[in-house]
Amino acid sequence: MHALERVLRLLQDLESHLEGAADLPEPEPIARFALQRTTPHDLRLCTAIVETELELWEDSGLHVRPALHPYVAERLGAYTLDDRLIGRLLDYPDCCIEHFLQGRTHYDHDPPTTVVLTEGFVPCRATCDPARRAHLLETTDDPTPYRELERELEQALHRLGAPTYHSAYQGFYEIHRPGGPHP
Numbered sequence: 001m002h003a004l005e006r007v008l009r010l011l012q013d014l015e016s017h018l019e020g021a022a023d024l025p026e027p028e029p030i031a032r033f034a035l036q037r038t039t040p041h042d043l044r045l046c047t048a049i050v051e052t053e054l055e056l057w058e059d060s061g062l063h064v065r066p067a068l069h070p071y072v073a074e075r076l077g078a079y080t081l082d083d084r085l086i087g088r089l090l091d092y093p094d095c096c097i098e099h100f101l102q103g104r105t106h107y108d109h110d111p112p113t114t115v116v117l118t119e120g121f122v123p124c125r126a127t128c129d130p131a132r133r134a135h136l137l138e139t140t141d142d143p144t145p146y147r148e149l150e151r152e153l154e155q156a157l158h159r160l161g162a163p164t165y166h167s168a169y170q171g172f173y174e175i176h177r178p179g180g181p182h183p
């Protein structure tokens with residue numbers, strides 16, 4: 001199961017828990033955090049957002065998964081809870097989590113070729129193989145399809161009523177080119 005499926009399952013289990021039909025899902029610290037900050041309406045919107053992300057990404061056939069929408073990420077404590085716990089939920093490899101915990105919070109490698117990353121994920125090396133296998137990184141000559149998917153996602157999520165983020169939030173993907181400034 002990859003990260004978007006795992007997050008979707010967690011959100012669905014949280015909904016069942018609120019309806020009294022299931023125990024508190026694992027990981028408990030994330031489940032407790034989310035329940036303190038979401039109404040049933042928020043949870044349904046989060047579920048619909050992740051379902052849409054999963055569907056459009058699968059339809060695209062692209063290797064790297066989109067970042068979790070910040071509305072969902074905030075409610076699951078992605079910016080607040082323990083980095084290891086959140087990293088594991090999001091399928092970040094241990095090598096990259098350790099790198100991040102050393103204070104390397106942005107991509108600062110010079111890639112050998114154009115690299116596409118899940119927005120916000122920081123790999124331990126320019127091209128980390130476990131990260132590639134976890135659908136967090138790909139080297140490619142043509143990142144255009146990722147920008148197209150990003151536009152489709154923005155439109156679909158806007159139609160769902162997902163809030164738009166203007167400042168801190170860049171998008172669903174990061175594209176890094178050899179020697180160049182970040183686009």
Ligand SMILES: [Zn+2]
Binds near residue numbers: 096
């Ligand atoms: Zn790594």
